[in-house]
Amino acid sequence: MSVFLVFVGVALILVLMVVLKIDGFISLMLAAIAVGLMEGMQLNAITKSIYNGIGDQLKSxxxxxxxGAMLGKLLAESGAAQKIANTLIKKFGLKNIQWAILLTAIIIGITMFYEAGFVVLIPIIYTVAAETKLPLLYIGLPGIVGLAATHAFLPPHPGPAAVTVVFNANMGKTMLLGLPIAIVAATLLGVFYARTNWVKKINAVMPAGLISTNQLKEEELPGFGISILSALLPVFLIAISTIGELLLAKNDPLQIYLGFFGSAPIALFIAVLFAMYFLGIARGMKMDEIAKINASAVKAIAMIVLVIAAGGAFKQVIVDSGVANSIKAMTMGLQMNPYMLAWFVGAVIRIAVGSSTVAVTMASGIVLPLLSTVGISPELMVLATACGTVFCSHVNDPGFWMFKEYFGLSLIDTMKVRTVYSSLLSITGLIGVLIISAIL
Known part of the structure; x- marks a missing residue:
């Protein structure tokens, strides 16, 4: 019954947003309360779930x-994003610009969490789209899918890293097996899916306030070196921290410092300070101008933050209502290939609870006994479980709303793009796991 009520909640959101035209934040809050009541939760328990869901979603x-919004706006207003875009277009050409964005996304995504990588990459996507006059999704989808693939298949991202620990798998081997799957999946979906008529028919729009209408002359632009360093500084800091995690003990004093400066919020904060000086003050910009740029960036993402927060509330109500127990009962005794079963359990939980990190944590506990099967690789089980939990992103996934708002899409169009590409990414990952298991 619990799983059925999740689908009722999803249907309610569709009615509220598509039929009644109520905005996403209000619709998600109403659906969270409605699902909680239908699941038999007490009113105070629903309130607690909503608070916890919003808090957990927004804490970092x-x-x-x-x-990320401040950094993106500084990159845009200073001309740094324009310089990066012009350089990519010049080096790769219009014909290969998708490959340039995909490569950039994979490099960023290997060490950077999806959300942080998203906000670093999005101003470059916006500027390239504006400079080339190409459709936003044609430019943006390779980058977003590249980030999603690395997030799904590679430690130290939260999902794969968590399952690696639970399954006692080797993290280095998991990364080596996951990297080719991530690259192939990102290439197939990021480039070729973006060129299909299915995607071409959808019109994405850049949100007002996050892009610059001020096009500078080439001689007015900052240098490429300082522009790319400003954009990728968070990536470098996080990469150094990740290397430290692999080489140093957790309580090593050096790793404590690396962990602090390499945490995504702090790394982005440092990048903002760096950009304020080198892209602003050092190039003659007054501090009050910089303050206005930062303020306008924050105003532009206010509704995006609220919608993502409400998505977290809706997800938490579903989690707290006991959906996991229903799914566990459904999957007990199924006779399937262990990798396929791990993927299936992950996919079912993902559809029900939304968050891939929550889903992978739940799924790992359910499929852990499968590791006793002879010939099963713990590393491939990590990848099978993790790629199952990126299947079918929809309205109970906060990342769904992030994608929707930053690309200015309708709810239906977001489902056509995000839900489809996440499902295809998940299935491609499973195929990759099965091929590797057959070879090994």
């Missing part, structure tokens, strides 16, 4: 989104 994400 609010800083990532805020600093």
């Amino acid at each position: 994400l609010i800083l990532i989104l805020t600093f």
Whole structure:
């Protein structure tokens, strides 16, 4: 019954937003309360779930989104994003610009969490789209899918890293097996899916306030070196921290410092300070101008933050209502290939609870006994479980709303693009796992 009520909640959101035209934040809050009541939760329990869901969703994400918006706006207003875009277009050409964005996304995504990588990459996507006059999704989808693939298949991202620990798998081997799957999946979906008529028919719009209408002359632009360093500084800091995690003990004093400066919010904060000086003050910009740029960036993402927060509330109500127990009962005794079963359990939980990180945590506990099967690779089980939990992103996934708002899409169009590409990414990942298991 619990799983059925999740689908009722999803249907309610569709009615509220598509039929009644109510905005996403209000619709998600109403659906969260309605699902809680239908699940038999007490009113105080529903309230607690909503508070916890919003808090858990925004505890570090609010800083990532805020600093990311500031950095993006500084890159745009200073001309740094324009310089990066012009250089990519010049080096790769219009014909290969999708490959340039995809490559950039994979490099960023190997070490950077999805949300942080998203807000770093999005101003470059906006500027390339504006400069080339190409459709926003044609430019943006390779980047977003590249980030999604690395997030789904590679430790140290939260999902794969968590399952690696539960399954006692080797993290280095998991990364080596996951990287080719991530690259192939990102290439197939990021480039070729973006060129299909299915995607071409959908019109994405850049949100007002996050792009610059001020086009500078080439001689007015900052240098490429300082522009790319400003954009990728968070990536470098996080990469150094990740290397430290692999080489140093957790309580090593050096790793404590690396972990602090390499955490996504702090890394983005440092990048904002760096950009304020080197892209602003050092190039003659007054501090009050910089303050206005930062303020306008924060105003532009206010509704995006609220919608993502409400998505977290809706997800938490579903989690707290006991959906996991229903799913566990459904999957007990199924006779399937262990990798396929791990993927299936992950996919079912993902559809029900939304958050891939929550889903992978739940799924790992359910499929853990499968590791006793002879010939099963713990590393491939990590990948099978993790790629199952990116299947079918829809309205109970906060990342769904992030994608929707930053690309200015309708709810239906977001489902056509995000839900489809996440499902295809998940299935491609499973095929990759099965091929590797057959070879090994």
